[in-house]
Amino acid sequence: MDQLLINVLNGVSAGLLLFMLSSGLTLIFSMMGVLNFAHASVYMLGAYFGYALTSLVGFWGALVLAPLAVGALGALFERTALRRVHKFGHVPELLVTFGVSYVILELVKLIWGLSSLPVAPPVQLQGAAFTIIQSVQGEGSGLSLAWGAVPAARCAGSGEAIVHCSTFPATRMFMMAVALVMLVALWLLLTHTRIGLVIRAALTRPEMVEALGHNVPRVFMLVFGSGCALAALAGVVGGMTFVTEPSMAAIVGSIIFVVVVVGGMGSLAGAFVGSLLIGLLQTLPLTVDKSLVHAAAALGWRIAPGDIAYPLAKITLAQAAPILPYLLLVLILILRPKGLLGTRED
């Protein structure tokens, strides 16, 4: 039970990290029609910038400065490259970002090397955020929660009591908090401010907004820059929680596209639902060591090692976890092509 709870929390935190990425991607896409292929590379860039800045201004400074720096770079890229190919259509726009993803990856390898970086979380975020204690027998059986780490004596149990302790790392807790704060801030910005109003208007009627005297290209630049900044923020947090290495872009790269398609292209709420779904789908099956062979056995069929179906059926759910998001993508496309919360039919 306690382990399951921790797994769900892990899944949710992974999903929230995905949301930090896919929200920027969705914002840029719904606004400019540009699918930023380099979004995952920007995430990686954020992690590396965070690492470099941590040694100068400390982690908390880097958490603010790295997204700003990457966001500025993103705005610069929009101004110089993306706006130039805008007149050629959407495919060249995608291709420009595809080219940038190559260049960013190679530059990161060139500057910081091929191996992973030793990124340590700040002192405040080391250790456990809370511990879930489950005692099975004896007095006080049931679940209880304690903040921080608990002394070993309490987990050892006494007498006939069997006690399990599961800890949840503080870095993941921090990741969830950042993502939620970001979600609320984004929502408030889009619905309650003047700039949010202009952004939402430029989303559907860019010509009209321009006619009213707003500088739509500058709004585009701003949106692209903020999308990149959000990805970089996710990068700083993700790089500290997981590993900072050149392959970190490829790991999340194709997943966030799955999230965006599953949630519905251009829908921020869809991106949120999709992120959580994919995050859970990636994490929960990892603990299930059962395969179709077991499932068939429960139904009374026997699949022996010599059968044709055996190689496919013997794959356990834990082994199949990496492909589950992609299978979900295919299923969604067959059953609901516009995505879970999407409105676009194209």
Place this chain on the structure above:
Amino acid sequence: MSRILESRPHYHFRPYNVGRWILWGLFALVLLLAPRLWTSSFSHTMLSQMGIAIIVCLSYNVLLGQGGMLSFGHAVYSGLGSFLAIHALNAVSAGKLALPVSLVPLAGGLAGLTFAALLGYVSTKKAGTTFAMITLGIGELVWSMSLMLPEFFGGEGGITGNRVAGTPFLGITFGPQVQVYYLIAAYCFVSTAALFALTRTPLGRMLNAVRDNPERVEFIGYSTQQVRYLAFMVSGFFAGIGGGLAALNFEIVTGEVVGAARSGAYLLFVFLGGATFFIGPIIGAVLMVIALVLLSELTQAWLLYLGLVFLFMVMYAPGGIASLIMMNLRLAAFGKLRGLWTSYLALAATACTILAGAGAMLEMTYHLQLNAALGPEMKFMGATLNTQGFDSWFGAAFVLATGIALFEVTRREFMREWGTIQEEIEKEIKRREAL
């Protein structure tokens, strides 16, 4: 309909398109004579790879250039073709399958067609950006599957085969590389001709229409999804043939042939070659093999150079190399090319200066990052550079800055000349029309 037929004149005269016959004859001649010109076994392997790459890149361009479908998962179809072909080859070796080795690539083609029919049904439901993401997802799906199913994909080591199998036909055993090359050349020529013919069929024309204005295509009563689906299957078939030939050529197929890097390379080089022209992917394929085999030997930073070249190509010449050639052919046709060659020379010289400066700096950084154990000295274009010395960094930066400044000056001059020449050509065209 019948009225259209009646209004057509009874005689029908159409001159032979001599230029086209000459071009195709030249293409066949190049395919025939290339291994006679470059006789080393290394060049034979490279030529074989080029032939395979031409087929796959042309099949990719059915999607990208002709259908406007940006696929990030084309390697799935060529790669699965490779796997099915190597399994077929092994079945032939084991005597379980009575198939001549020369037809094994067709097994790959059928595999590509089948998987394109299966997966393409899902992918082609959407167009544009969503299509790109779906192909990416399906590519990842197949790539992850290849790690999970070692029985079919051979795991880390891949699946090996032996192309000297079955009974030799007319003494052709496919043992020597030259024999495989000529098999590849034959497939390459036939596939190129077939794919060119496709662009002249109603399906090919509809595909262009779907690319340019899907709304109007729906309006006249065509299903854009069906057109895309058919094109996707054609593309998958030829990709599978290319994959099958690759299986015969290398006699080993590993999981990376379905990977995202391979798909990315197809996209990159087809675009570099020029997706809007039929000849573009052929140029791209030749460049791809040269880059993958030679450039990667020459420098470790080759992917960075490739990415930068690609970036500039998308921004400044979205028609690729083929479009640059075609623009200059137009100039030559009007006899204006002669006036430009000094500018071209100046552009090339300044571009080389930039390249030398930027290249030196990049190579020095790479040297510091990866080969620091070999000492601070490194060789670059015949000169010895000290990667820790101030003077070599300053020199490289100076060369780079000079190059950029001079390039900008010559570029402006060139753009001015180019503009006037284009205006003159427009005038000339108007004058001819008036005649």
